[in-house]
Amino acid sequence: MSIKKTKRTRHTEEFKAEALKLAELIGVAKAAKQLSLYESQLYAWRKALKHNASVSNREQELASENAKLKRLLAEQAEELEIVKKGRNLLRQASKVECYEFMLEHLISFSILRMSKVFDVSRSGFYHWLKNRHNASPRELARHALDNHVKKAFVDGKERDGARRIKVALEEGKHPYNIKTISQSMKRQGLVAKAARKFKCTTDSNHTKAISPNLLAQDFNATGPNQKWAGDITYLATSEGWLYLAVIIDLYSRQVIGWSMNERMTAELVCDALKMALFRRGFPEGVILHSDRGSQYCSNDYRELITAYKLRQSMSRKGNCWDNACVESFFHSLKVEVIQYEPIMTREKMRQTVFEYIEVDYNQTRRHSALGYLSPINFEKQNVA
Structure with a gap:
């Protein structure tokens, strides 16, 4: 005996939804009878609908939370990018500098984000944007200051700090105090060339006679040709060492004699001394100070x-302070014209050193010990 299977009727989601609505109105039993359904079917559909609704709500919540997190991440990424590009403004930048950055990056970042990062108001930005071409007297004065300071810095070949720039500006009828100039340099990122360590040149391991220390670290002189000081330094080139010997008059700190050679011999220091004697008219009785190097004992x-x-x-053994003025000159030479330049040939190094001594150092470089005058100007003003 075969059992006849009842064909199962399939219903669409739309039918199920309407059937459940009817069951809500007239009751499950009555609705099932009218629709030729089993009550169990309606209960099953209602249970499935509630489950789907619960899952759907949770998915919506998760989607909402996900969207919120994505939005926060996007905002943080934007803020980090703003910080990366405008990190220099986060120190002590003025509002105007922040507004200028915001205007420049208006397409890349939102005003809201940039205002938050720089802690400025949007209304302030819009006000500045509307009136930025109408500079205030204070802004005009600061702009003029920055221009004067930068020009003096460039004219000094980026070697001068605030004190020397102050003197230069006063001579140009633009008096500013040290603090104002320092702030302007900091605002513009102007930093004078700084020092590195250099190699000592003295070879005092010899048996030659040593002269007494007549100078005794008294670098003052009441007139020219009373005290001269000399020394030698190494200059590195692409072709090997170049040696420089100088003679400095301690009265004005002027380099009055110099010589350069590929070898560090007695001839090198003799040539520098001959130049000094010729330039100064062969004075007598001058104290001529140096270290104990073999060249000076030759x-x-x-x-x-x-x-x-x-x-x-002669200096005491191993005491560089006994010849501090010449050491200071070598320090200035290497800091201001050599250490930041690509390594030179010997010929290029000769030209560079010659220009520094005869044009920059003697004629224009200001010395604090000379009242911020150059050596030549100091002698012009003080020697009859």
Whole structure:
């Protein structure tokens, strides 16, 4: 005996939804009878609908939370990008500088985000945007200050700090105090060239005679040709070392004699001394100070000193302070014209050193010990 299977009727979601609505109105039993359904079917559909509704609500909540997190991440990413591009404004930048950044990056970032990062108001930005071409007297004065300071800094070949720039501006009829100039330099990112360490040149391991220290760290002189000081330094080139010997008059700090050679011999220091003697008219009785290097103890150098009636003086062993003025000159030379330049050939180094000594250092570089005058100007003003 075969059992006849009842064909199962399938219903659409739309039919189920309407059937449940009818069941809500007239009751499950009555609706099932009218629709030729089993009550169990309606209960099952209602249970499934509630479950789907619950899942749907949770999915919506998750989607909403996900969208919110994405929005927050996007805002944070935008803020980080603003910080990355405008980090220099987050220190002590003025509102105007922040507004200028906002205007420049208006397409890339929202005004709301940039205002939040720089802690400025949107209304302030819009006010500045509307009136930015109408500069206030204070802004005009600051702009003029920055221009004067930058020009003096560039004219000084980026070597001068606030004190020397102050003197230069006063001579140009633009007096500002040190603090104002320092703030302007900081605002414009102007930093004078800084120092590095350099190699010591003195070779005092010899058996030659040593002269007494007549200078005794007294670098003051009441007139020219009373005290001279000399020394040698290494200059690195692409072709090997170039050696520079100088003679400085301690009265004005002027380099009065110099010589350069590929070898560090007695001839090098003798040539520098001959130039100094020629330039100064062969004065007698000058204290000529140096370290204890073998070149300065050589017979050739001593013969020159004796022939022109000079008085030789030497530093104590290993004491660089006994010849501090010449060490200071070498320091300035290397900091201001050599260490930031690409390595040069010997010929290029000669030209660079010559220009620094004869044009920059002697004629225009200001010395604090000379009342911020250059060596040549100091002598012009103080020597009859």
